[in-house]
Amino acid sequence: MAKIKHTKNELKKQKDNLKRFTRYLPTLLLKKQQLQLEIATIYRKMSELDREMSSLRESVYGWVGVFAEKVGIDKIIELDKIHVSTGNIAGSDIPVFKRVDFKEKDYDFIQMPLWVDYAIEAVKALTTLKIRYIIREKQLAIIKEELRITTQRVNLFEKLKIPEAKDNIRKISIFLGDLQTAAVVTGKIAKKQLGEKERIPAYQ
Numbered sequence: 453m454a455k456i457k458h459t460k461n462e463l464k465k466q467k468d469n470l471k472r473f474t475r476y477l478p479t480l481l482l483k484k485q486q487l488q489l490e491i492a493t494i495y496r497k498m499s500e501l502d503r504e505m506s507s508l509r510e511s512v513y514g515w516v517g518v519f520a521e522k523v524g525i526d527k528i529i530e531l532d533k534i535h536v537s538t539g540n541i542a543g544s545d546i547p548v549f550k551r552v553d554f555k556e557k558d559y560d561f562i563q564m565p566l567w568v569d570y571a572i573e574a575v576k577a578l579t580t581l582k583i584r585y586i587i588r589e590k591q592l593a594i595i596k597e598e599l600r601i602t603t604q605r606v607n608l609f610e611k612l613k614i615p616e617a618k619d620n621i622r623k624i625s626i627f628l629g630d631l632q633t634a635a636v637v638t639g640k641i642a643k644k645q646l647g648e649k650e651r652i653p654a655y656q
Contacts, residue, residue: 462624463621466620467617477614481606486541490542491592491596495592505582508574508578508581527557529555529556531555531579532554535551536550541595543598544595552579554576
């Protein structure tokens with residue numbers, strides 16, 4: 453801790469610091485709470501996406517036998533573009549899923565098995581769910597890092613800055629109080645001594 457000056461100016465500075473710290477701390481605590489709530493929300497939404505993917509996979513398993521036929525679905529459909537916007541949570545910019553575009557090539561409806569249409573839609577749905585899940589993971593990483601930084605700042609204010617300012621104010625106040633008391637006592641002694649000198653008769 454840096455050495456402080458025991459002056460009135462320093463006392464004012466420490467009081468201003470304490471006022472600023474105590475005013476800023478509630479904002480940090482609110483931000484910390486918002487981030488914690490958002491993290492819980494993201495975890496919940498990731499669980500929902502995970503359940504949707506599991507359900508979709510289970511429904512696809514019934515088609516595994518026919519899917520085994522070599523029809524080249526990967527050549528019929530492919531991922532084209534992922535559209536993502538930017539959102540803001542408690543001051544942190546996060547990616548927000550918008551939509552996914554796919555490219556589909558024309559194919560012979562007569563030559564291809566009937567289940568191909570279903571397979572294409574299943575691939576689209578599963579791919580979209582996976583991308584949404586990945587974006588949620590990115591959101592989680594960003595917000596967790598912001599929570600870590602915010603928690604550090606909260607701890608800095610709560611455990612260091614505010615107690616330090618209060619202690620400095622106490623020490624400076626005691627020092628200045630003692631200084632004032634000493635000045636009063638010294639003044640009284642000087643006045644008393646001056647009075648005694650006035651009462652001593654002068655020798656002729």
